[in-house]
Amino acid sequence: MADYKGVMVYGESTDGKLAAITTELLGCGRKLADDLGQELYAVILGSDINGLAQEAIAFGADKVFTVDDPLLKDYQSDSYTPVMEKVVKEVMPEIILLGQTSLGRDLAPRLAFRLDTAVSMDCIDLSIDPESKLMLQTRSVYGGNAQATFTSESSPQIATVRAKTMSSMERDDSRKGEIITIEAGLDPSAIRTKVLEKVIEEVEGIKIEDAEVVVAGGRGIGSEEGFKQLGELAKILNGAVGASRPPCDNGWISDSSQVGLTGKIVSPNVYIAVAVSGASQHMSGCSGSKNIIAINRDPDANIFKASHYGVVGDWKKILPAFTSKVKELLDK
Amino acid sequence: MNMVVCVKQVIDPEAPPASFKINQSDNTVVPPSGIPPVLSPFDENAIEAALQIKDAQGGKITAVSLGINLLRDVVKKPLSMGADDLILLEDEAFVNGDSLSTAYALAMAIKKIGEYDIIFCGRQAADWDAGQVGSGIAEILGLPCVTLAKKIDITNGKARIERVTADGYEVIEVSLPALITVSNEFGEPRYPTIKGIMAAKRKQPIVWKAADIESESSKLGATGRRTKLLKLFQPVREGECEIIEGESPEEAAVNLALKLREAKVI
Structure with a gap:
């Protein structure tokens, strides 16, 4: 476990900006990193992802790892899992946080199993145990009838986090951080899926997530x-x-x-x-x-x-x- | 088309929340008395997905379930709906695992089944709600995996899948063999027919113990866990509900509006 250090947040974007869930994860990750006395990282995968890294720094990241590759235009587990595996093996974070989003639900378990470790899905509370220094992962179970707190006994410790359960930090564009580029190194022939179409079902009026x-x-x-x-x-x-x-x-x-x-x-x-x-x-x-x-x-x-x-x-x-x-x- | 569907027996998620009890001493859920367990509803969506493919182009469906104290009436439901075979991984060695050790046992059992084009799982089990086992099986067997399917078409050895996203869906093409997890948006599963129920009654499930599948015992069940459950508890519901009354429903409605305005809620 000693070789693993730092808290890494997986960054997602919507309309060219960091997604709300990502700024929430950075807020939560900042606290965990400070409690451990370690750095907060963000990792951003995609195609044409300019500007997002700077935004992640403004929301609390110390270092941002970016992987920009045309093959990462659309999320597919066959392309994103090996790239994340490569990033994690290079950076060796102790904790990885993802959003409980359609991407996070798919990527987190696959990545965890690829790294031979565990993941707690849909966490609503995360903290560092003062004694063991392990991340306490609380999630809702049995359809919300109960909650359960877990620790992972393997590294890195991975969790996905439910939207709107963590608070973002105030955006501070004067914050300084480091941006590091990592090559995707993907073999296109290993991608066995193809995204043919993305369909947005427009709902009239205000979006439910944003409605008061x-x-x-x-x-x-x-x-x-x-x-x-x-x-x-x-x-x-x-x-x-x-x-x-x-x-x-x-x-x-x-x-x-x-x-x-x-x-x-x-x-x-x-x-x-x-x-x-x-x-x-x-x-x-x-x-x-x-x-x-x-x-x-x-x-x-x-x-x-x-x-x-x-x-x-x-x-x-x-x-x-x-x-x-x-x-x-x-x-x- | 050879298909495998993984199904899990769970405490009925539709049981009234008041019937839900936890045994604090060992962090387990007390099965509610008088409410029988059911198949996890998303697994029934997965069976339906397999049955629709079988209806359209023929094939064989093998259901696999892992657990102990499996009620035959519950786990035979895939058979009564139209599946061909049922394999039960019914051994203490398999249980009390986490998502990874459960996925490992299922993957090793599927390996023993041998021929498969599609493996189906529900999007998540209605007890632990993790939604990891499908991805885990795919990872262990080295298969592509498409999660959260709401529509599946098979043509020329490929599956075209509509995958549920936050604001709609995406259409994904995947080569077979593949693992697909099915979401409730797929649509209501069919009811078993009388004929199906009779056939299921006559059919005996195949029971495999840990020794029957090629597996490393250190990776199975509780021994294979990577996560430790520290605490299972029921969240405290806070606050009182103020019930607004009136002489008639209409008056109660008006009083509610006035109350909300007064409290500056609206």
Whole structure:
């Protein structure tokens, strides 16, 4: 273990900027690195990734390793895993953090097994044990019904981190750091997959991850028509519409609106849960919301245990009256 | 097309949260009384994916499950849905592992099965929610792996897969053999037919112990763990819910709006 040093954050970008999850990881990684008295690294893979390294320094990294190669244009485990293996073997970080994103979910386990080590997925809390100096990795398990704290007994220690569970540092463009280029050294013939197309399913209005208000519906909404009614309330509140899993599986609303363990993680100011039972899998995606408001006909529904305000009753009667009163109050 | 589907018996994730209990003394979950275990729902999506390929172009589906105290009614579900064979890795030596040691045992069993074009897993098990075993099996067997599939088409020895992303999906082509993990967006798994249930009743699963597969015992189960579970606990739910009332549902709705405005929530 003595040969491994430093905390490495895997950097992702959206629209040419560091992704929010990456600045969160840098904030968390900075604390871990400081606790260990070690450096914070970022590693950025891709094609035409100019500017990202400087941004990673501004958000807390001491050193940034970049691998810029046309073969890394799209994420594929067959190309990214060997490149990350090469970077890790050169840099020898003690800890590697990735986001629990569609990339992180795929890359982290594959990389861990390639390096003959372990990974804890979807962590919500990370800290350094003062005695063993190992990283304590706390993650939600059993669909959010329980949490578990693990340590890894092999190096490097790898974790993926759930969005919005860590705080970013303030951006400071005067921070100094070192940028180091590493060659990809990829053999194109070893890449057995091909990305043919990327499809973005545009959702009207504000993105659910960025919305200050989310109006979410559950199985009890019962139809696509019902979700249109939720949409009206969301529009008045300048918010977005979300859903638990059953409405998405039933096609009442787009899959990308799913909030929960296997969907989006949101932490808006206001989360209005309509006819949502409050299964732990769903609550995993919204429990960070500042105000949770529940409308449900079942007074014993789990959702009321997690809510701040609630009304017990049939949403079909409550929602229209609530929507028009909210509109009246906001129009004043 | 030879297909292998890995399935896991889990505590019913749809059981009411109040039934969920932990035994603090040994960091284990107490199976809820009166609520039978089920196949992990994502694994049923994986079986459905294999069955659709079998329906379209024929083939053989072997389901593999690892664990102890496997209820035959639960683990035989792939057979009743239409899978051909069931292999159970039912041995103390296989259990209490982590993702890597579980993936290792499954990979060695699949090696013994021998012929496969596609290995399917659910995107994650509904108990530990790690989502690593599929990637682990692929890594050990040296296969390409595509995770989070919501649609799969097979043409000319290649699979074309729609992989779920945060804002939509990407279309990925992969050469076979390959490992594919299946997400719930794939669609509802089919119900077993009466005929399927009868056939599954007659069929005996093949049980393999650690000695039946070529494996290094140091890599199996609890011995093969790379992670140590320090603590398993239930998060404390904080706060009280203020229930807003009214003479009628409509009045309660108006009172809720007024309350939220007063509390400056909206």
